[in-house]
Amino acid sequence: MTHAGGPRRQTARVTWLTWVTVVSLLAWVWLLLAQGLFWRTDVRLPAVAAEPREWPDVAVVVPARDEAQVLPRSLPSVLAQRYPGRAEVVLVDDGSSDGTGELARGLADRADGLPLRVVSPGPVPEGWTGKLWAVRHGIEVATSSGGPEFLLLTDADIAHGPDSLRHLVAAAEGAGLDMVSQMARLRVATTWERLIVPAFVYFFAQLYPFRRVNRPRARTAAAAGGCVLIRRSAVERARVPDAIRHAVIDDVALARAVQRAGGRIWLGLADEVDSVRPYPGLAELWRMVSRSAYAQLRHSAVLLAGTVLGLLLVYVVPPLAAIGGALAGDRWLCAAGAAAWALMCGTYLPMLRYYRQPPWPALLLPFTAVLYLLMTVDSAVQHARGRGAAWKGRTYARPRPDDASA
Incomplete structure (x- = not known):
């Protein structure tokens, strides 16, 4: 026997679901x-009317920890940059156990391109993430003798087209930007990569819409850590990476620090910057x-x-x-x-x-x-289990309140 209130309750339930x-x-x-x-994917490097008459000096800083698997596909592309000005590459071997530093030197010996220096930052001090400590050391080495006007911070798994550096510098100079960052095109080869990787960039853009990031005096700040060209003067004004030394999401923290220091930032999708790191399965x-x-x-x-x-x-x-x-x-x-x-x-x-x-x-x-x-x-x-953000054999707990704020 049907309860008299049954249909009414059913109607209410359906109405509630409809409103949700x-x-x-x-x-x-x-x-x-x-x-x-x-959702639009047309935010690419700003077009420039003319390239610089004098190309500024650039140092490319590559933090690397146990990257022997990907370096043969990425580092040669960095060394082969067709840049009209002076440029060098500083690879920071961050305590690798797989011969990353030796492999990098060997790749440079076989390449006819930009000069390469391989350096080591030593143990990571308390309160620093490993990558930012490596970046700090690389910047210090690159700027020890006067230094370049621009720094290109690029990850060890990022491969660049031969004119990538030239186009980045031309965009920064032509648009008067202090920081130019490109979201590298991640690898999409396996079923899981096809399912998850494009969504990763889609969700990132939903959280940090590129057009909002790129507006003058914008309140939204973000960057893509795999490819960041930044003026040395902006690094000094924002006191980075020291001011963000504990940041796990270091690219967004970097963008916020540069923006707070009065710098103009730009973020978009890349046409000639690709990640070669494989993520073949769901676990990775x-x-x-x-x-x-x-x-x-x-x-x-x-x-x-x-x-x-x-x-x-x-x-x-x-x-x-x-x-x-x-x-x-x-x-x-x-x-x-x-x-x-x-x-x-x-x-x-x-x-x-x-x-x-x-x-x-x-x-x-x-x-x-x-x-x-x-x-x-x-x-x-x-x-909650005390494992924090784990990466490359290191675990980072939640920053203490007295740490520098990102």
Whole structure:
């Protein structure tokens, strides 16, 4: 026998689900129109009317720790830069155990390109991350005898096109920029890389819309640590990397420090800068994301809870509502869910095209978002267990309140 209140309760439940889905749809309309056009992939190096008459000196600083696997595919491209001015490469071998330094010297001996110096920073002091300590030492070596006007900070897994440095410097000089950063095109070869890597850049751009970063007097600051060209004067004004010495997400911290010191920054996607580091399986990609996800949330349980709820509302509700509404015969629920899901897929398609991928993975973006949600929760769990952000055999705990603020 059916309870008299049954149909009424069912109607209330469906109405509540429909309203939640409508909120999700409105969130996607707002993201499409009001979040700095984050979904567009046309933010590339600023065009310049003319190249510099005199090319400034540049030092390329490459922090490297146990990078023998990727150096043969990345370092030769850095040494082979066709730069009209004076440039040198300083590779900082940060306590490698796989012969990174020796391999780098051998690659330089076989190359006919920029001069290379291989140096070691020594033990990492307390309160520093290993990468920033290596970068500090590399900058110190590069500027010890007067030094260059520009520094290119590039990771050991980043391969550059032959004119990459020339184009970076021309853009910085032509647009009067203090820092120019390009988001390297990450490797997309395996099934898991195809599923997760384009979404990684998509989520980053959603959080830090490039157009907002690039506005004069912008309040949003971000960079991509794999490729950062910065004026030496901006380094000195912002007191970096010392001022951000504990930062796990060092690229964003660097951009904020330069911006706070009055510098003009620029961030965009790359056409001739690629990461050669492989992430063949889910485990490697999981570690890449989870090592810094909780730090991105400032180690805040409140922000973590908000992020989980936000991801569920924005990415999970639309497909569930569309499919569930269709199965239940609720056309309003189905329509609202389908519309939100369509907007989600539509904003993801430009990033898939940038990565030369077919359009169908856009339908799987809700599943990918759930994976990122789980990675973020796992990052918080690892911090709670005292493991902090682990990378290359080092673990970084939450910064103490008396550490320099990033």
